[in-house]
Amino acid sequence: MPCSAVTLSIATITAIVAAALMAIAFSTDNWLYIEVKRTSIQGYAAENSAGNSQSILDSLNNKYFFYTRTRGLFRICYPKERPPSVEIYLSPVETHCSNVDYFIPDENNETKGLSDDAMNRLHMARSTVALFIVAFLSLFIAFWTGVVGCWKRSPGNITATAILMLVTCLLAAGAMALWHGVEFYEKEKLVGEEYYQQWPNILRENSRMWYDWSYMVAWCGVGLSLLSAILFSSAAICLRGEREREEALNMQYLMPGMLSRSSLGATFLGLHGEKIPTLEVRYSGLYCCHWG
Structure with missing residues (x-):
């Protein structure tokens, strides 16, 4: 079997898997898991009745950041207890979630009072979503150039598909980098009661954060899109070499016939x-x- 056929098949399967993984990561809400040990905080507040224990209890029962939650690009979901002060709905995957506010459109000009760091964080969060959307558009175009290239066995179309898959990889990787920028701003630079810098010490001590499966799936999609670009490029090289060998073989068959008729x-x-x-x-x- 020609190497172009094998490489094209593997590249196509890899691209389809990459598209599926990126779509799953984009639409699910398990990028970041934040576990809050509410029982430990309640015990601390009960044992220390003096000071700010009452305010901690009030926050524990009302503030969303005192609840175990998962975060995605569009939603914050609560797999355990749910805060009563937050408007919550049932997501398509049967979890109780609230929306992440990107202030689009900003009808009441709510972003006017935000600090420079908060605005930078908001712009990076918006750009993360925008880059993922452009990456999906590039992936859609790559699908059609790949179909035409496989149908016509055209090295040019296959090369274009490889370039588009590489663009998809770079766009998705850029989106992931911006998402990490948002995470850095929220944890290290922003000031506000819902941000890590201003959390009470008892909340910091009883909270754990880690990257969840949606985040892992997103990076797998980025890696597979890069692998698909390399495979499509290799398939184009194989296809071009096979075409040159076929043309050389055809010339060998044509030359004796031309000479015998002359x-x-x-x-x-x-x-x-x-x-x-x-x-x-x-x-x-x-x-x-x-x-x-």
């Missing part, structure tokens, strides 16, 4: 209408001339 013959009439000997030249091996 014989010359002519009949001449003399002054009184009589035939004179025919000059015949044959091209087979050495040049031979003889009179018939």
